[in-house]
Amino acid sequence: MSAREEILGRVRQALVDVPASDSTEVPRDYRRSLGIDRAAVLDLFAETVSDYRATLHRSAPDQIASAVAAILAGQGITRLAVPADLPDDWLPDDLDVVVDDGRLGAGDLDAVAGAMTAAAVGIAQTGTLVLDAGARQGRRLLSLVPDYHLCVISADDVVGSVPEALGRLDPVRPITLISGPSATSDIELSRVEGVHGPRTLDVLLVE
Amino acid sequence: MSRTFLGLPRHGDGGFPAAAHEALADSQLRRNLHKATTTIRAKRSAVVGELPDWEALRDAGAAIKERTLRHLDVHLERLEQAVTERGGTVHWARDAAEAGRIVGDLVARTGSREVVKVKSMATEEIGLNDSLAERGISAYETDLAELIVQLGHDTPSHILVPAIHKNRSEILEIFRREMPSVPADLTDDPRALAMAARQHLREKFLSTRVAVSGANFAVADTGTLAVVESEGNGRMCLTLPDTLISVVGIEKVVPSWEDLEVFLQLLPRSSTGERMNPYTSLWTGVTPGDGPQEFHLVLLDNGRTRVLADTVGRQALNCIRCSACLNVCPVYERTGGHAYGSVYPGPIGAILTPQLIGVENAPTLPYASSLCGACYDVCPVKINIPEVLVHLRGQVVEHKRSARTPSPEGVAMAGLAWVLADPARLERAQRLGRRGAGLLGRDGRIARLPGPLGGWTDSRDVPAMPPESFREWWRRERLGDA
Ligand code: SF4
Numbered sequence: 001m002s003a004r005e006e007i008l009g010r011v012r013q014a015l016v017d018v019p020a021s022d023s024t025e026v027p028r029d030y031r032r033s034l035g036i037d038r039a040a041v042l043d044l045f046a047e048t049v050s051d052y053r054a055t056l057h058r059s060a061p062d063q064i065a066s067a068v069a070a071i072l073a074g075q076g077i078t079r080l081a082v083p084a085d086l087p088d089d090w091l092p093d094d095l096d097v098v099v100d101d102g103r104l105g106a107g108d109l110d111a112v113a114g115a116m117t118a119a120a121v122g123i124a125q126t127g128t129l130v131l132d133a134g135a136r137q138g139r140r141l142l143s144l145v146p147d148y149h150l151c152v153i154s155a156d157d158v159v160g161s162v163p164e165a166l167g168r169l170d171p172v173r174p175i176t177l178i179s180g181p182s183a184t185s186d187i188e189l190s191r192v193e194g195v196h197g198p199r200t201l202d203v204l205l206v207e
Numbered sequence: 208m209s210r211t212f213l214g215l216p217r218h219g220d221g222g223f224p225a226a227a228h229e230a231l232a233d234s235q236l237r238r239n240l241h242k243a244t245t246t247i248r249a250k251r252s253a254v255v256g257e258l259p260d261w262e263a264l265r266d267a268g269a270a271i272k273e274r275t276l277r278h279l280d281v282h283l284e285r286l287e288q289a290v291t292e293r294g295g296t297v298h299w300a301r302d303a304a305e306a307g308r309i310v311g312d313l314v315a316r317t318g319s320r321e322v323v324k325v326k327s328m329a330t331e332e333i334g335l336n337d338s339l340a341e342r343g344i345s346a347y348e349t350d351l352a353e354l355i356v357q358l359g360h361d362t363p364s365h366i367l368v369p370a371i372h373k374n375r376s377e378i379l380e381i382f383r384r385e386m387p388s389v390p391a392d393l394t395d396d397p398r399a400l401a402m403a404a405r406q407h408l409r410e411k412f413l414s415t416r417v418a419v420s421g422a423n424f425a426v427a428d429t430g431t432l433a434v435v436e437s438e439g440n441g442r443m444c445l446t447l448p449d450t451l452i453s454v455v456g457i458e459k460v461v462p463s464w465e466d467l468e469v470f471l472q473l474l475p476r477s478s479t480g481e482r483m484n485p486y487t488s489l490w491t492g493v494t495p496g497d498g499p500q501e502f503h504l505v506l507l508d509n510g511r512t513r514v515l516a517d518t519v520g521r522q523a524l525n526c527i528r529c530s531a532c533l534n535v536c537p538v539y540e541r542t543g544g545h546a547y548g549s550v551y552p553g554p555i556g557a558i559l560t561p562q563l564i565g566v567e568n569a570p571t572l573p574y575a576s577s578l579c580g581a582c583y584d585v586c587p588v589k590i591n592i593p594e595v596l597v598h599l600r601g602q603v604v605e606h607k608r609s610a611r612t613p614s615p616e617g618v619a620m621a622g623l624a625w626v627l628a629d630p631a632r633l634e635r636a637q638r639l640g641r642r643g644a645g646l647l648g649r650d651g652r653i654a655r656l657p658g659p660l661g662g663w664t665d666s667r668d669v670p671a672m673p674p675e676s677f678r679e680w681w682r683r684e685r686l687g688d689a
Contacts, residue, residue, distance in 0.1 A: 003299040007457065007508045011280045014516035024274040030263040030469070048482065102496055106413050106447050126483035139497040140446045144439065162483075163468040171429040171464045172293065174494050177471075177487035182439035185479070186352035186368055187397035188239075188375055189246050195351060195401050196408065197439025197486065
């Protein structure tokens with residue numbers, strides 16, 4: 001008998017007590033939304049993102065390039081990797097840009113100081129950015145290998161709760177939820193930022 | 208039923224009591240553990256307190272798990288179909304040896320002799336690193352704590368923070384000894400140590416073509432797998448290699464995408480005490496042009512169907528390995544994880560391990576608890592751990608009764624029953640007992656019972672016998688024949 005048949009057989013044998021008509025109801029009385037207004041959702045997002053030692057910046061839609069220039073100047077970064085479909089008008093003129101056309105390897109990205117991407121969804125309750133490899137986000141390795149990540153998110157894409165966020169996503173895409181820079185607490189529980197992913201995360205909220 | 212390997216026994220024949228006794232003598236270990244468990248406990252309760260709907264989430268989480276387990280065959284078949292439709296390959300492993308063989312074959316087929324690994328309880332449980340080593344394949348742990356444990360030739364002692372029993376100077380010593388690239392002036396500052404690990408592993412991430420992971424959840428409807436982590440080593444392993452092999456216990460399946468909204472709230476808050484862990488990766492089969500182009504899912508039984516067959520004990524399979532129960536357990540806090548002799552320590556280990564390998568093979572574990580109930584209160588999926596402990600204790604007793612050689616307690620209890628059955632015998636025994644006054648400690652308590660009962664008094668005193676029994680007093684006072 002194949003392992004598959006044997007394991008499924010054992011499962012069925014183990015469940016002989018379960019009647020065929022069995023259906024346990026799942027109570028879903030938890031909150032789907034936070035019940036607060038847009039402005040409060042955005043303020044909460046700003047607060048939870050900062051709590052996780054990412055830095056939150058805000059900008060108007062037509063000011064993105066100058067906001068990006070200021071943020072990068074603060075970090076001393078002059079060269080960035082970006083997805084091919086990132087809008088040109090998000091990029092300051094004097095920036096040295098490496099465009100990921102789908103052929104960059106991890107080694108190439110290791111040599112770049114940072115990356116800039118958009119995000120699909122932001123979650124206010126938890127300070128989370130969700131990347132789903134959709135428009136302006138590029139492949140997963142783009143926001144992973146370089147030491148610095150600047151993530152641009154539109155206020156329209158910020159939701160309050162985890163259920164609201166998952167409701168907007170398509171499960172078949174590769175999805176990464178990012179809450180602050182990578183961190184470890186494995187040594188005497190002292191938090192150290194940035195073990196393998198980017199050590200620094202800047203978030204630009206566009207509203 | 209095939210034999211289930213669970214890395215047991217890692218300690219001698221004395222089981223939990225003997226190992227716990229040893230651990231209790233290590234005051235450094237107790238200090239490390241106390242600090243760790245109290246810190247995580249405080250963080251957890253703060254973030255749980257932020258959610259007014261916490262109890263509703265627990266109810267939902269428990270119900271989803273229970274409902275899934277009651278129809279596990281259906282969900283597993285759906286999961287297999289969904290993963291396959293998205294370009295993945297599903298394998299089934301009856302036990303640890305079979306899982307090790309499958310993974311070894313898959314790695315061998317790629318021609319690679321190295322794999323990078325994401326921390327995973329399932330691969331720990333099946334001793335995968337050892338079985339790969341036997342085939343000449345090196346497995347590199349990439350989680351910082353797992354790396355410390357691996358380089359220290361040690362075993363994990365906590366589900367979430369496996370190296371919690373090591374302090375910074377011990378870690379520095381391990382790194383100096385085992386990491387060729389370590390800077391000469393490395394200090395025991397946690398940041399410096401973490402950066403040394405980053406340096407050490409980066410080259411591995413960029414060059415290794417095969418990764419092995421576990422998964423926290425597997426969604427049956429969509430075929431999506433989820434890995435929750437902090438350091439980014441998970442993302443590295445799940446993104447950069449060409450081939451990804453995930454070893455996942457059959458109990459990790461959840462029916463629908465919607466169910467993740469419950470567990471992605473319950474797990475981080477219960478586990479690290481954060482609103483959300485830094486990184487969660489979700490992937491479904493393979494995505495052309497992004498991430499590994501070959502994906503294998505190994506579904507692991509290794510005793511889980513045995514647990515499923517026990518209608519009381521089955522709830523142990525609800526466990527999402529958050530480790531909250533370890534951090535509140537007074538027994539774990541004093542003994543640490545190694546005393547449990549299994550990859551699953553603490554209260555969950557005390558109920559899961561004996562069921563996975565059979566209570567007769569871990570008869571002391573159901574007693575590794577004070578039944579205080581703190582574990583039940585924090586468990587995000589409402590596993591009634593005390594109930595299962597008591598249930599398993601019953602099975603231990605049952606097993607001992609049917610075993611051919613009676614246990615010391617069995618003999619003592621049978622003797623006691625004989626004495627209590629007859630008043631004359633009882634009185635004789637009581638007089639004899641008083642004559643054993645040599646047993647008395649200085650404060651009039653018996654510090655150590657003789658013979659096989661000594662184990663019982665190792666951790667408690669027995670009040671001494673009164674100078675006169677009630678029957679003797681009655682006869683003297685009322686019947687005048689003392
Ligand atoms: S038994 Fe409950 S509290 Fe313990 S690790 Fe599992 S889910 Fe967490």
